[in-house]
Amino acid sequence: MTSDQTSADALRAQARAAASARRYAEAEALFRQAVEAEPGSWGAWHDQGAFLRMVGRSAEAEQSLRQALELSSGDPRSRHALGMAVLSQGRYVEGWPLVDARHEVPQFGLTKAKLPYPEWKGEDVAGRKFLIYPEQGFGDVIQYVRLAPWLKARGADVTLFTHPLMTRLMAGSLGVRVIEAAGNVEFPIPDYWVMSGSLVGRCGLSLEEIPNAPYLTAPAGAPTTGGGIGVVTRGRPEHPNDANRSLPPDAAARLMALPGARSLHPDDTQAADFADTAALIAPLDLVISVDTAVAHLAAAMGKPTWILLPAFMTDWRWMQGRADSPWYPSARLFRQPGLDSGWNPVLDAVEVALAG
Template sequence: MNLDASLVEHKRGFDLHLQGRPSEAEPFYRKAVQLDPELKEAWMNLGLVALSLGKAEEAQQCQREALRLDPDMADAHNNLGMVHYSLGRMAEAESCFRAALRLHPEHANATLNLGSVRQIGNDVEEAEGLFRCALALGVDPARANSNLSLALMEQVRPEEAETCCREALDMRPDYPEARANLALALLMMGRLEEGWQAYESRWHVEAMAAPPPTLPRPRWTGQALNGETVLLYAEQGFGDTLQFCRYASMVAAAGGRVVLVVPKPLGRLMTTLEGVAQVLSEDDAFVPPFDYHCPLLSLPFAFGTTMETIPAATPYLHADPSVWAEALGALPGLKVGLVWAGKSRIEQPHAVAIDRRRSMRLVDMAPLFAVAGVSFVSLQLGPPAGQMRRPPGEIVLHDFSDRLGDWADTADLIAGLDLVIAVDTAVVHLAGALGKPVWMLNRFDSCWRWFIGRDDTPWYPTMRLFRQTRRGDWAGVIERVRVALQDLVAAGRR
C-alpha cells in the first residue's frame, strides 16, 4: 500500500472530475484504488465516474465497496441510489436515499433524489415538498427548480412551473432540462410561439428525445422553397408522428418536395398523406439525396404555429372502411372501438410513471358495457390486451387484433366504426387524423398538447376530451362517458 501516492492519484482524478471530464478522471481513480484498496473515497468517486460513463453495474460494485469499508457513508448510499434509479429499480433507489438521510438528515442531494423517486411513485405532493426542502438545503438550485417545475406540472400548476423554470434559467441559461420543462409549461398554457422555440432544447434531454441524426444537409427552419427536397423524419412515438405528419402537406404547399421517414408499421398508412412524394421506413438502408431535413416535431416551430393557426383540417390520413364492412356489418347497434392502456417505455422511469397515470384496466370500463345498443370492438394491442382473456362481469368485446398487421389495418378498422373511446394513446391521434368521432379519456395531469380547461382540442375537430377531475379518478370519467354514450344511442334512435 502506498497511501501518499494513492491520495495524489485520487486528487488528480477529483480535480478532473470537478471540471466535468469523467473519462479523464477514471484512470486516476483506478490507480488510486490499486495503490490503496481501502481508500473509500476513491471507490465512491470511481463509482460516480462509472455511472456517468454508462457503466451502471460497475458503478454499483464501486459504491458497495465504499460502503463495505464504511457503512456510514451517506454520500455512497446516495450514489448507490442513483445507480438503482438509472436501472429503473425505484424501490432500491428509495431505500438508499432514505438510508443517506437517516445518516445525514440534511443531505441535499439525497433529499432531491428522493423527491424524484416519490414523484415517479405517484406521490407528487411529497415530491414537491422534498424539492422545496432540497432548495432550502442549498442543492443546485437550477436542478431543483427544474425538478420542482415537473411536480407542479403534474398538479396542473403550469404558471408556477414556468416561474421555477425561469429561475433555473436565470442561474444557468444553458440548462436544457429547465428550458425543455419551460417549453412544456408554455405549450400547456397555449403560448405556442415561445413554447415551440423552447421545445427545441428537447434534443439535449435524454428522457424527451433521442439524439438527432447526423445529416449532411442543413435543417429546414421555414426558409423559402422552390422544389428542393425536404427530408422529414419521425423522432418520438407513433402518436407524435400521427399528430405532426399533417405538416408534411404544408411543406409541400410551401414549395418543397417531401420525403418522409417513419417507423415501418406506419409506412403504408403514410402513403395516404397528401403532398408526400416518397415514404421511407426507418429500416431502409438507402435515403435519396435531399436539400434540407427537419424532424416532425420541429415543424410547428418552423411554421410559427399559434393557437389560431393550428392546422386542424381533417381527415389528413385516409382509410378504406369497406375492408371491414362484412365483419363489422354483423355487429348490431353503434360500433365503438376501445383502448384502455398505453405502451410503456420500460427503459425510462418517468415514461413508465406517465403510462401508469394515463392507462386504466379493462375492468374500469365495465360500466360502458351496460349501455344497450352498442357493440364494442377492441383496438387494444400489446400486453394489456391480455386482459380480454378473462373479461370481467358481462363484458362482451369483439377482437380482430389477429388481422391487424400495421397501422393501415387499424385505420381501416377505425374507418368502419361509429366512435372510438380511448385513453391518451396513438389510437386517438389516428382516429382524429381520420376525422372519426373520438372520445379521449384524459388523465388529470394532461399532456401539454391537450392544453388546460378544455373538453375539446383545436388539433382534432372530431375529438372530445373527458378529463379526470382529480388524480387517478377513472370512475368519474367513465360515468360521464357512460351517460354521453347512452345519450348518443338515444339520439340515434330518434
C-alpha cells in the first residue's frame, strides 16, 4: 500500500465519521481531500459521490460516481449508487438498469429470488402467466404494485406474492391473483417472474409514463366520512435513515397537537394489517406522515397526503426541490430547507398550509 493510499483511506474514514456526526461541511472537505490524495482510487470517488447524493446534490454525485464506475470496471456498489443519483434526477430509463445492481451487493441484504423459471426482461406479456416477487420495505412494495393491474391490462395473467400484513389489502384492491408468501405455497407456474423493485425498469416506463391513478382501497364496509387528520411521526427504527426521517419527541408532540390529529401508527391503532390501516385512512380529510409505508398507502388510495422529508438522505423517489410527486398526485411534499434546519421550519410550513 502506498503512502497516498494510506492517506486517502484515512481521510475517507475521517469523512465518514464526520458525516455520521452531521458535520457535513467537514465531511465534504475530507472526501474531496481523499480524491485529491489518490485520484486513481475508485473508493475515494465512490465515497464522495455517495455523500453528495445523501446531501441532495445528485448531479454532482453523478459525476463522481461515473468516475468511480470507470475506475472500478463496473463495481456493483457504484452502479447502484449511480442509479440512485440518476433516478433522483428523473431519468428512469437510464437509472433502473443500474439499480438492478442492488442484488449484487451483499451488504444490502436484497438477495434475488431463485426460481426455476425465466426472469422477465421486458418481453411481451400478453397471454403469459406472470409472477411478481416482493422485495425491500412495505412502502417500496406499495409503490411498485401499481404495475400489477397495468400488466394485467396488457394481457398478463398476474400473480402477486405478498407479505402476510399486505395480503388483504392487495387482494381487495388490485384485481390480480394474490398469494401470501408464507411457508410452502402453490401458485400457477409462470412464464416469467420479476422482482417488484425491477418492475418500472422492465416495463420501460419514463417518469412521465408512471401510472398514478389511485389503486389501493379500504376494505368493503369501511367508513368513508368522519374527517380528521391521520398522523405518523415515526417509521421502523431498523431503517437505515430512521434517525433522520422520524421526528424527535418535541416535533412529534407538536404535530399530534394539531386540531383533529390522531395517530395512524399500528402501535397506537392496534391495526392488524395494512387493510385495517386503510380502513382508518378512508374517512380522514388528510394524512400527514414522515416518509414511511403509511404515507405510500394513503397516497396510493388518493387521500390528500402531506409527506415530511429530511434534507439528509432524502429518498430518490421524491426527487429534488419538488413539492409534488409524479407517483402520487394527491401527495404534497414538505422538505427540510437545509441540512441543519431541523424539523421546526417543516412544521411551520404545515401549520401555515393548514391555516390557509
